[in-house]
Amino acid sequence: MVSLPQSGIGPKYKRVADAIQSAIRSGDLTVGDRLPPVRELAWSLGITPGTVARAYTLLTDAGHAVAEVGRGTFVANRNTPRTRTAQSPVREYVSVPMQGGKISLASPQLPDLGQVALLRDAFARVGETAPERLLHYPTRNAYKPLREAAVHWLRTIPLGHIHESDVVLVHGAQNGLSVILQALLQGPSPTMLVEELAYPGFRRSADLLRADIAGLPSDNKGILPDALEEIARRTGAQVLCTSPDVHNPTLVCTPPERRRAIADVCRSLDIQIIEDDCYRRTDSDAPSYRILAPERTWHVASISKVLTPALRLGFAIAPSGRGPELRQVAEHGFFGIAQPLAEVAEHILTAPETETIVAAIRERMAAYVRVAVNALGTYNLTWHEDVPFLWLPLPQGWRAAAFCRAAEARDIQIRSADEFALRDGRAPHAVRIAINAQIPLQSFESAMQQLRDLLQHPPEQISV
Known part of the structure; x- marks a missing residue:
């Protein structure tokens, strides 16, 4: 049972986190043990759930605990290496799965490189x-x-x-x-x-x-x-x-x-x-x-x-x-x-870490841009590593609507130039491809190869 020290230095959430770390060191809590639910521990200690939630965030960020969606928070195995790089102190987060089996490249999707933890703390x-x-x-x-x-x-x-x-x-x-x-x-x-x-x-x-x-x-x-x-x-x-x-x-x-x-x-x-x-x-x-x-x-x-x-x-x-x-x-x-x-x-x-997180997000998005350029760069592609989308005028034989339908048939969603034109205007035969860094890089690369295959094989009959 976790108890809050009656005296101590620092805010309550820090004291709660320290008490849990002390229990881990003493062996009262061991690897795999489930920590009490936030509201239950808050009630037993006479503090707010927000204080406990912040303590748990501190523990998970430090690697002392791991949160599992729908199951709770558990004492972590400290021998398991955490993914860090010398260039960036931010934490790596697992990509979210694709929705319904489709890869959405309609709007840019940012990776979580620490901003979620910042939001929870805030x-x-x-x-x-x-x-x-x-x-x-x-x-x-x-x-x-x-x-x-x-x-x-x-x-x-x-x-x-x-x-x-x-x-x-x-x-x-x-x-x-x-x-x-x-x-x-x-x-x-x-x-x-x-x-x-x-x-x-x-x-x-x-x-x-x-x-x-x-x-x-x-x-x-x-x-x-x-x-x-x-x-x-x-x-x-x-x-x-x-x-x-x-x-x-x-x-x-x-x-x-x-x-x-x-x-x-x-x-x-x-x-x-x-x-x-x-x-x-x-x-x-x-x-x-x-x-x-x-x-x-x-x-x-x-x-x-x-x-x-x-x-x-x-x-x-x-x-x-x-x-x-x-x-x-x-x-x-x-x-x-x-x-x-x-x-x-x-x-x-x-927050002092926000600018580091933003820089890491930019670099991660740029990695996806580079993958797209490697796959599609032989075409008339417009891109920039700082911009989370690419502009692709289509080669002869393709119409924008038909290309988007063909991509959709391969479970890839992109946007036609028609969506950016005025109602009485005309759009070129082009598509916008957004960067989705919430899917694994390998899945994104596979999607780019699928688009390249479509570009190489325009339909025999031009559809309107």
């Missing part, structure tokens, strides 16, 4: 918070620590000066996009501009707000400035939505000189810019639109593509001095994010 801390913090609406000042953490989190992106009051916390980048558009769009039939091939979320936000969309032609450097000016004048567009660092789905990165030309057009026609920055290359040093046109650029970012999409945490950043009007839209719409969520997010963003 939720345990929130469970120990003062009761009154869980019974009242939060104040604006209550969110200040997370806004400051967000500013620190975004410090490596060339955004210019950001004050915490410029940041509005939202439920993911898609929610941030909608909140910004609500603050900007005016009149009974506003128009927003997007690339002819673009992230579908732009179109969905326009539908939600009953706005019209005008498509913009692009080349291998991004939006064409002359076309932007002509279409903006003709439609009276109010907002440009774009992803200049990593265009989704083509991976085009707009160079600095093109960005300056686009910013000049927007300034001359008084067009607001929404810069979607959910995917970012670590080697990009091009200035953001927030630097080039700070008075009219609204920046959207999130942790979904680099850490976890589960929290639905995003950041909508207003031009300097316009934070209050953006915050008003958020507060009128959903009163702001939940205070417990804010506390969990603050813990995640400020």
